[in-house]
Amino acid sequence: SRRGVVVDNLGMRGCSGTIFSQADASQNKRLFSMLDPDLIMLAFGGNIMPYLTDDKVKSRYVGQLLSQISYLQSVAPEVPILFVGPSDMSTLEEGKRVSFPMLGPLRDALRDSMLTHGVAYFDQLNAMGGLQSMPSWVDAEPALAVSDYIHFTRLGAQKMGEMITESLLREYTLYGLKQRMLKERDQAIEEFEVHN
Numbered sequence: 001s002r003r004g005v006v007v008d009n010l011g012m013r014g015c016s017g018t019i020f021s022q023a024d025a026s027q028n029k030r031l032f033s034m035l036d037p038d039l040i041m042l043a044f045g046g047n048i049m050p051y052l053t054d055d056k057v058k059s060r061y062v063g064q065l066l067s068q069i070s071y072l073q074s075v076a077p078e079v080p081i082l083f084v085g086p087s088d089m090s091t092l093e094e095g096k097r098v099s100f101p102m103l104g105p106l107r108d109a110l111r112d113s114m115l116t117h118g119v120a121y122f123d124q125l126n127a128m129g130g131l132q133s134m135p136s137w138v139d140a141e142p143a144l145a146v147s148d149y150i151h152f153t154r155l156g157a158q159k160m161g162e163m164i165t166e167s168l169l170r171e172y173t174l175y176g177l178k179q180r181m182l183k184e185r186d187q188a189i190e191e192f193e194v195h196n
Helices: 025-035 055-075 103-116 124-128 132-141 153-194
Strands: 041-042 082-084 090-093 096-099 119-121
Touching: 025 055, 055 082, 055 103, 096 132, 103 119, 103 124, 124 153
Parallel strands: 041 082, 082 119
Antiparallel strands: 090 096
16 A cells, blocks of 8 residues: 555464564565564563563563564664553452452563663553453453453454554654654754844
């Protein structure tokens, strides 16, 4: 298409996001050069939740993701990356639905690490309503998440997609306003210097 947004989506069910660097770097450099994408969006962190038992495992996983980010930045250095963090997901604890214990710490570590490495971060957990929000998505009418308390329904996925899109458009608008203000400021300074 010559207009609009074109999306290439690579669904990786069950993947934790630690496999990109297994691909040939020179081939991926050529691929990204040919496709000339404007953005790489990654969404990982949910599939690892049942296996995150402590800070050591969390730190190792975040480190593995950062090595993948470095790889992607090396094969597509001009392409910005947006990382979509994990959503809320619930487990049963003493007969009650609660967020996985390591979800908050994982979200914080991912957000801080991604931002430190020049990667934009969309906080899906916060967008849902924070920790313990999954039950309200399951109980919504119509339901936004399914009864496994992990996955969105089609409607819930659409709602989250709209939230991500709105966030991107809002930030793009703010960026445009900032650029326009900087340009106007520079022009005013230039005019001032010419007249003085």
